[in-house]
Structures are given as structure tokens and as C-alpha cells.
Amino acid sequence: MKSFFTPPIGKIIQIKGQCISLIGNDIDTDRIIPARFLKCVNFDSLGESVFEDDRATLKGQHPFDLEENKNATILIVNSNFGCGSSREHAPQALMRWGIRAIIGESFADIFYSNCIAIGIPCFTLPKKSIQEIQNNKDNKFLFLEIDLKKSLAKAKDLSLNLEIKESSRKMFLSGEWDATSTLLDNKNLIENKLNQLPYIKFNTNFL
Amino acid sequence: MSKDTLFDKVWDLHKVSSLPGGSDQIFIGLHLIHEVTSPQAFGALKDKNLTVKFPSRTVATVDHIVPTDNQSRPFKDNLAEQMIETLEKNCLQHKIKFFNIGSGSQGIVHVVAPELGLTQPGMTIACGDSHTSTHGAFGSIAFGIGTSQVRDVLATQTIAMNKLKVRQIWCENQLSNGVYAKDLVLHIINKLGVKAGVGFAYEFAGPAINVLSMEERMTICNMSIEGGARCGYINPDEKTFSYMRDKLCAPKNEYWEKALRWWKSLKSDEDSIYDDVIKIDASKIEPTVTWGITPGQSIGINQQIPLLDELSPNDKLVAEEAYEYMSFKPGQSIKDIPVEVCFIGSCTNGRISDLRVAAKVLKDKKVSKNVKAFVVPGSEKVANEAKQEGLDQIFKDSGFQWREPGCSMCLAMNSDKLVGNQISASSSNRNFKGRQGSPSGRTLLMSPAMVAAAAINGKVSDVREFINE
Numbered sequence: 001m002k003s004f005f006t007p008p009i010g011k012i013i014q015i016k017g018q019c020i021s022l023i024g025n026d027i028d029t030d031r032i033i034p035a036r037f038l039k040c041v042n043f044d045s046l047g048e049s050v051f052e053d054d055r056a057t058l059k060g061q062h063p064f065d066l067e068e069n070k071n072a073t074i075l076i077v078n079s080n081f082g083c084g085s086s087r088e089h090a091p092q093a094l095m096r097w098g099i100r101a102i103i104g105e106s107f108a109d110i111f112y113s114n115c116i117a118i119g120i121p122c123f124t125l126p127k128k129s130i131q132e133i134q135n136n137k138d139n140k141f142l143f144l145e146i147d148l149k150k151s152l153a154k155a156k157d158l159s160l161n162l163e164i165k166e167s168s169r170k171m172f173l174s175g176e177w178d179a180t181s182t183l184l185d186n187k188n189l190i191e192n193k194l195n196q197l198p199y200i201k202f203n204t205n206f207l
Numbered sequence: 208m209s210k211d212t213l214f215d216k217v218w219d220l221h222k223v224s225s226l227p228g229g230s231d232q233i234f235i236g237l238h239l240i241h242e243v244t245s246p247q248a249f250g251a252l253k254d255k256n257l258t259v260k261f262p263s264r265t266v267a268t269v270d271h272i273v274p275t276d277n278q279s280r281p282f283k284d285n286l287a288e289q290m291i292e293t294l295e296k297n298c299l300q301h302k303i304k305f306f307n308i309g310s311g312s313q314g315i316v317h318v319v320a321p322e323l324g325l326t327q328p329g330m331t332i333a334c335g336d337s338h339t340s341t342h343g344a345f346g347s348i349a350f351g352i353g354t355s356q357v358r359d360v361l362a363t364q365t366i367a368m369n370k371l372k373v374r375q376i377w378c379e380n381q382l383s384n385g386v387y388a389k390d391l392v393l394h395i396i397n398k399l400g401v402k403a404g405v406g407f408a409y410e411f412a413g414p415a416i417n418v419l420s421m422e423e424r425m426t427i428c429n430m431s432i433e434g435g436a437r438c439g440y441i442n443p444d445e446k447t448f449s450y451m452r453d454k455l456c457a458p459k460n461e462y463w464e465k466a467l468r469w470w471k472s473l474k475s476d477e478d479s480i481y482d483d484v485i486k487i488d489a490s491k492i493e494p495t496v497t498w499g500i501t502p503g504q505s506i507g508i509n510q511q512i513p514l515l516d517e518l519s520p521n522d523k524l525v526a527e528e529a530y531e532y533m534s535f536k537p538g539q540s541i542k543d544i545p546v547e548v549c550f551i552g553s554c555t556n557g558r559i560s561d562l563r564v565a566a567k568v569l570k571d572k573k574v575s576k577n578v579k580a581f582v583v584p585g586s587e588k589v590a591n592e593a594k595q596e597g598l599d600q601i602f603k604d605s606g607f608q609w610r611e612p613g614c615s616m617c618l619a620m621n622s623d624k625l626v627g628n629q630i631s632a633s634s635s636n637r638n639f640k641g642r643q644g645s646p647s648g649r650t651l652l653m654s655p656a657m658v659a660a661a662a663i664n665g666k667v668s669d670v671r672e673f674i675n676e
Binding site for chain 1: 220221223224226227228229230232234236243244246247250255257260261271272284286287289290293327329330335336337339350351352353354355356358359362363364365366367368369401402405406432433435436437455456457458459462463465466469501521524525528618619620637639640641642644646647
């Protein structure tokens, strides 16, 4: 858990950092951030509560509590990570804990788009590669250098071809992952679309 | 790539532009907001010095944090009070219509929008809530979004999104007596898995879907997301149109006729192309109950919790986690497992027809003395209708607590929570670890009728033994 927090901004081309491994399929967003922490009007204090219940259950042995992981920035997960609730609080909590990129077997749709929208690239690797990283005890301190231009992750004796949606990769490289201004560029097209939609005309009672 | 499905038609109609990265800019016809996922979005608008582009296309209600016992203001929970106040302030400031507590139309956002006639065929609908897929029951393309995308919809009425693939789930034959829409969708998720829907929209079709009421169709589409599909829909038909007629916000007079003509043109073509087609035999489905920690871990009421060897390699990891968390043994029967809490409600099964079915089971029966049972209507309208029909009295006479509308113990953001490792029989949608408010609480998902049966017997029971009496 970092003592200060600066959100990502602009182009995201390279991410360097230590990996933290979290084993398990179908880890849902309720587990990433339990619902009781959603009672807030901003995201500021979520970092400390990430995986709160799982951590309490493991009494200090959860990866997010281990001293060796405290500076980790790249999360390694298995399949269908982030399923369930659409709460953006989940990636916001991970980001505020210190996570800057996630590499996994697969991600749930809404979680993936939330990550992109806040500047956390999510990459996929085949199950075998993920398990190799997760099970390699010699790699207790695996440092990766992710290059978004080449979709490549490199360590001392390791080079991994990462998969990422091409649209997401381009958005990170151009800095347009924060989509609002790109969307607003088309304001005339938006007006035109509104006027073309059949239901806008016949919904006279629409609120 | 899919072609000429309803999804393709609605997507193309709402496409504003192709964005430089390769995703599409999609216009959102109806934007629904609530107190949990919107405050940060309004905050971001302020930070970016932006306004709400089309305030009349956003509608708000309050559901997740509302107490269901005492709704007088200020709420006892300060944080909950702060959240509702923030929503009130934001709606007032940005001129957004807000259905507040006491308006007669407050309730769970996915119950409220259809009953007001806001949800209509052919629309794109977005909401900062994963169960937005519910609205697909009307032939709209509806999906959950995160808070940053809520911000984008407020600011631009559009979002950036990659087009989904389309999988048709063809449901043959009919559900048998005592088997409901909830059982069908739990069965589908079990067969396909909880991540099969990633990257897909699900089109539910076939004879077993056609005979379902609109409320049952909502239950099906609601749980698409539990199968990984962000969006689920059903082609609109006469049932859809007759449900919509005379709803408050439905088109009126000559506009109704125009709307109807357009709606009737909205369906997947006979020769449309799907990315995938799956067939399900509805007649083989039994009342279905989850035994684990994902909505995919379900079995028929007369089946046993699967042995590790019976599962595919991909399912084993989560199954082992589930045996341990649930303290259930592989091979154990699901029937007769004792339950301590029974919850009827949620955006999956908190509608009037759900309450009717449960009340029918409960009439002249008593809830087991070992069970705490409560029913939370999905909306103020549902609550009023239930009262007019005397359902509230049937619930109360049986020993169920009758509560005020809200999301309640589906996700336990209010004070309705499991305690310790209690087991609940729940008509909601998620049995995740800790979902119902206790980090060690255990949830068994089932239909509202099955929850009623479990409440009476104090253990997981086959509702068919009650309705065939």
C-alpha cells in the first residue's frame, strides 16, 4: 500500500515493476472490494480495503499483506478475474493499493473496460505461462518491464508476448484511454444521432 | 461475425462513430443512475468543467443503500444518508428526474425502469450496475458500465465500446410445473459456465422463452452477466407490447401506433447469423439450487454436490474453494441442507409475479422457527400492488417480515446482512463469498418459490411437494 497516490495520466507506453501473484479463478469484484466499502462519494480511501475479507481470513498471509509484495505494481491473476458487480471501486481500490497493470488468463468484460477507463492495462497470457509465473518460487521477486508498443514483457531471463485488445493498446499509446474528450470531439455527430433515433420522436411523455 | 440479429440492428442504429483505436462510439438512449456508482461520476464532471449533455435522457432512483425497516430521514446510517443526499443534490443541480423514496415509483433501478415504461424495445440502455442486462427482456440492448463510463454518458450521452459477438441460446420445449425462469437461467449458466459469455451478448430464444411472461424474461436477462455476458436480450413480441401499453412513460395515442410499427420491425431476421448457437432442453430442468461460490455451481434439487472427479479441469480449482467455504462435502445431497435465513427480493426476483408465486406456497403455512425470513419488494409499485392483493398479509401470517423496497440483502449495503457463517436461501443473483454481508456467510441461490419452501421446512426443499398438494 503506497503512502501517496498519483493517478495515471496521458500516454501509457511502459510499465516497470515487481509482480504480485494472486491465485484463483472467478475472483469477483465483491471480493476485490466488499460492498460495505462502496458507501462513499469518492474513491480516495479504497486502497486500504482491497481484498479486505480475503485478507482477514488469511490472517496476514494474503499476497496483498506480505511484506515482500508491498512495492508490487503488476498483478498476475488467473481466469475470469473481476467477474460480478460492475463496481469501478474494484480497479480503483487495486490502483490505489499500487497496481498499475494486470496480467491474467482472462478478465470479465465490465472489469476490463473499467480498468481501461482508469488507465490500468490488462493483458492476457495462456494459462500455462501464467501458472509458470505463479508457481516459480525462484521468481519471488519477479520484476517485469512491459512495453505496450511491442506488447512485450521482459525480465532478466524471460520474454513474454502479451495479448491486449488492439483498441485498448492504441488508446494507451495515444493517451486517449480517458475517453471523454475523444467522445466530445464528435458533438455534432452526437446531436445528429439523437435526431435520427425513432424513439426520441414518439416519446412525448418521456421524462 | 454476427449479422442481422437484433443486437446488430440496435448497435448499428446507435453507432455515432468509429473511434481511432477501433472501438465504436455508441449513443445511449436511456441512462439510469443510482446512489452508489454516480457520485464519483458527477465529481469527475465538475473536475473537468463539463455539464450533463441531455439531462432528460438520464433517470435516477435510490436502491442499494436504503434501509428496508425504517426509511425515515435522516437514515440512521450516516454514510447512507450522505449518499442519498449527494444523489438528491446532483439530480437537482443537473435537472435529472429522480424517483425518491415516497414518490410511489422508487425501487430497484431494474424493477423501476420497466414498470414506468422507460425501458423500451430498440433502445440502448446503460447503468452503473451489472444487472442492467435485465432490460434486454424488452429487446433493448442494455449493459452495465463503470463509474468512468457513467461520467462519459453524462457528459456526452455516448460511450466507447467494442462491439460484442452474439450467441443465441435456443431453449427448446417447456419448463415443467414448479420450475421457473430462475431455474432455467441457473441451468444455462451451469451448462455454459460463468465466463462463457465474456465478449458476447446472449440472445435468449425458442419455445421455452416465448411462453415466459415479461417479468420471467427479465429474470433470465438479468442473470446474463452471471454467465459472463454483459448484455442479454429477447426479441420483442406481443407480450412485450401489451406489457408496455399504458405505462407512464410509454408512447401515447398516435405515437403509440408509430412506436408499435417500429418495435414490430425489431427482431433478429430468420436468416440472421450468430457467432455461436447453443441449445438447451427446458423440459429436463429441475428446480435448481447453487451449492458453491459462483452462480455456475448449481445442481437440480435431487442431485448431489459434484465430486471433484466429475468436474472439468477448469472447474476444479473453484470447486475445491467452494467445498471449503461452504463446508459442504462432495457427493452430499443439496436437499435437506438446513437454512437459517430466507430472502425474497432483488432485481432478479423481487417483482410482483415473484411475490405471488412465493405467497401461494406460503399461504396457510408457517415459516420454520429456526428461520429468519424476510421479503423485500422490488419497488414501491410492487409493494403497493402486493398490498392490494393481500400478499403482504400472507407473508406476515406465515412469519415472513414484510419490508420496504430496495436491494437489501442481495448485496447487503444496508443493515440486512447474514451473521457469521449463516446459510441463506436467497432469490437473488450472486452467491459469491461474503456477498450477503458476512465474510463467512453462505448463499444458496434459488427461485422465490423454492425460497418459500425452504422457509417452511427450515431446509432446502423441493417446492413441487408444496404446489402439487
